[in-house]
């Protein structure tokens with residue numbers, strides 16, 4: 001058994017070292033010595049100046065990290081291994097440092113010495129410059145990635161004060177806190193993606209990434225790699241490197257799967273496994289990867305229908321449908337049109353000298369008369385068109401009507417006398433639109449409420465060009 005060194009031994013080793021280093025002072029620009037507890041036992045004046053220590057301040061006896069937060073002298077003392085060349089950050093500067101353990105004759109570590117080379121080391125300048133350049137690039141890339149992966153919207157970005165929207169927001173808030181998969185259903189342009197962002201932002205995963213994939217936008221042959229990534233060497237040629245998939249990128253956060261109804265059968269099976277086991281295999285690999293990801297899926301399709309015709313797996317549907325959010329179409333919450341116009345016009349570009357768009361009550365009334373098959377996205381487009389047509393900052397009924405699309409079933413042209421067939425068709429269309437609105441876009445329920453079969457309902461949707 002080795003006897004612990006006496007304080008006298010330790011002092012002796014360190015004194016010797018300090019003597020030796022004092023003679024080498026031309027070769028470095030600062031030095032510090034710590035004991036086996038990493039308490040500072042000596043520091044030269046030049047290092048004090050580099051660290052901008054007050055001359056009256058006495059650091060002796062303090063732990064080294066108290067004056068040099070990124071110091072690795074503790075690691076050197078603990079391992080007995082030197083770190084011969086390293087770059088250490090101090091405030092906004094970088095020091096080239098060298099750290100060596102101090103051992104007594106038995107090889108027991110008594111402390112460590114750290115040297116710093118700063119301005120005088122011309123031969124290190126190219127390395128330092130390269131390091132600084134790379135570090136700047138890295139921080140820029142990291143900042144951009146963090147910005148990109150952070151949610152763009154919170155629940156307050158979802159504009160609307162109608163009772164339906166209040167209820168919708170409270171459901172989203174509740175579901176945000178349950179960590180299971182969630183499904184957002186609603187017609188196109190109703191704000192499903194916006195709500196998925198908000199649900200992530202309200203959840204315990206808010207600090208993690210939010211990664212969105214539009215299943216319909218990616219060619220089927222690329223979907224698996226996009227989702228689960230690629231193992232190194234899975235492909236020949238240029239793409240031999242490993243590539244992470246969206247699942248991995250969303251680790252500890254949320255993966256938003258838009259248009260999940262368009263997911264091919266083979267991928268549905270893999271997604272189900274990833275959901276059930278929290279693991280998947282990258283393409284071309286035979287090892288599994290574990291991830292902790294919450295899935296939020298969305299679709300404007302009738303998924304129950306897709307399950308019925310067997311193009312969507314029932315087990316996957318039930319897995320994701322536990323927390324289902326129905327986003328009502330805009331025509332079912334016409335009261336929200338006025339606040340939506342205000343919010344969307346805030347985002348509508350205006351000329352340099354303009355103060356902001358104003359929308360008149362008769363323009364809002366005109367907008368409330370439309371049935372909005374494209375929902376809020378369509379409203380945004382109409383407002384942008386109206387702003388482009390307007391000759392002043394005021395958008396009135398006339399300019400808004402000019403910007404609105406003409407559709408079958410919208411207000412008949414003035415003076416035209418509608419015939420019986422057209423009147424009947426208009427009434428039927430309105431009944432369908434109302435039934436859809438009352439059932440939050442659920443076609444099965446809407447068909448049932450009208451007392452017709454689903455296939456008759458679909459036929460009527462097609463005939464009246466209603467985007468269901």
Ligand SMILES: Nc1ncnc2c1ncn2[C@@H]1O[C@H](COP(=O)(O)OP(=O)(O)OP(=O)(O)O)[C@@H](O)[C@H]1O
Nearest residue numbers: 157158159187188189190191192193194300376377
């Ligand atoms: N309640 C809302 N408040 C403010 N903006 C909204 C609201 N709903 C939708 N929008 C805006 O409308 C546009 C469409 O929204 P989003 O992409 O979220 O719809 P979606 O239902 O996901 O559409 P799709 O099914 O076509 O993918 C976006 O510009 C979004 O910001």
